[in-house]
Amino acid sequence: MGRIIFQGLEAVPSGIGKSLSPNKKNMMLIRFKRFSSFIVMAGIFCTAGNAQVKFGVKTGLSISEILTSNQQTAIINGRSQSIRNFPKTGFAGGVFFSIPLTSKLSLQPELTYANQGAKGNFSNNSLNSASETYKLDFLNIPLLLQYRLPLGFFVETGPQWGLLLKARIREDLTGSTISRYYHVKDSYKSTDFGWVAGAGYISPVNIGFDIRYTLGLSDFSNGSSSKMSEAPIQNGSIKNSVVQISLFYLFGKTRARPAANDGSTEEGN
Numbered sequence: 001m002g003r004i005i006f007q008g009l010e011a012v013p014s015g016i017g018k019s020l021s022p023n024k025k026n027m028m029l030i031r032f033k034r035f036s037s038f039i040v041m042a043g044i045f046c047t048a049g050n051a052q053v054k055f056g057v058k059t060g061l062s063i064s065e066i067l068t069s070n071q072q073t074a075i076i077n078g079r080s081q082s083i084r085n086f087p088k089t090g091f092a093g094g095v096f097f098s099i100p101l102t103s104k105l106s107l108q109p110e111l112t113y114a115n116q117g118a119k120g121n122f123s124n125n126s127l128n129s130a131s132e133t134y135k136l137d138f139l140n141i142p143l144l145l146q147y148r149l150p151l152g153f154f155v156e157t158g159p160q161w162g163l164l165l166k167a168r169i170r171e172d173l174t175g176s177t178i179s180r181y182y183h184v185k186d187s188y189k190s191t192d193f194g195w196v197a198g199a200g201y202i203s204p205v206n207i208g209f210d211i212r213y214t215l216g217l218s219d220f221s222n223g224s225s226s227k228m229s230e231a232p233i234q235n236g237s238i239k240n241s242v243v244q245i246s247l248f249y250l251f252g253k254t255r256a257r258p259a260a261n262d263g264s265t266e267e268g269n
Contacts, residue, residue, distance in 0.1 A: 052100050059093035060209075060246030064116040066134060067216070070236030083120050088133065090115025092244050098146070108144045108156065113137070113165075116242055136188070136240075137166040142196050142214075152208070155199045160214055162192035162240075186222065192240060193218040206250040216240035 065087045094112030101107055117134035144158035167188050171180040198212025216239035 054098045054250050054252040056096045056098060056248050056250040057094075058096065058110075058112070058246045058248035059091075060244055062090045062092035062114045062116060062242060062244050063087050064090065064114075064118065064136075064240065064242040066118040067239045067241050068236055069238070083132075085118040085120050087243075088117045088119045088135075090117070090135075092246065094140075096248075098250060104148045106146045106148070108142075108146050108158075110140070110142045110144070112140045112142070114140055114242070114244070116240060131172050133170040133172070135166075135168050135170065136164065138192065139163045139165055144196060152202050152204070153199065154202065154210075156210070156212065157195070157197045160194045160196050162194070164188055164190055164192065164220070188238075189218075189220040189222050192216060192220045194240060194242075198244075202250065206252070207248075208250070209245070209247050211243070211245050214240065214242045214244070 066085050068085065092112060092114040094110055096108055096110035096112075099107040099109075114137070115135065116138055117136040120132040120134070140160055140162045142158060142160040144156045146154050146156040148154045164185065167183070167185040169182040169184055171182070194214045194216040196212050196214045198210050200208055200210025200212075202208030219237035219239060221236070221238045
């Protein structure tokens, strides 16, 4: 089999493109850390000052994909073949605060870790000679408004900021037991921004689940690739697309819920 040369995923030599300067990257990281610290401290302050504010933990599954603006292709033995991204599954989990604003509306800041990315395969299975697994680890901060419905159901929406912790690519060749790994964090921007929408259910004993979709609104391509010239990096603008399914537990008293008939509330022990 001839050497695989990625075109749509082609790497650009280091230093070419719209890469961020070290000072700018550091400033972005400092701002992100300050913002995340503010969210955590605000939650602690509200918890201390308001007995109704609750703390929770969550864990679940992340089903992610990378949306690209350019068609991804590869040359195999002199023939150009299209590559398509497919969803990749990973872990997601973290902590959150539930801060009531009214009897039905609450603010929910979160701090979560998520395995995101995608799997890239050739569109024509007969020529499927390799696959690329993009592994992107994010620390995400959703800031959600949650509206409570009767019988314990709720809907939620809001912005999400993300900090890229690690980025790597695993390349698997068909017929080979050896995988290649590329560390490509410098190919992506340090931060990401998206919007979240979801729904869920919480039981009378404060155990619940939710399912949400996050669409990336910012292009987190750095405009330059890894220093490793053979690394297969996506070309053009790229955005995250993530579905998360989570199980959570909310500490504290049983949560008051709107009744199905008149919207009044009742609280357990």
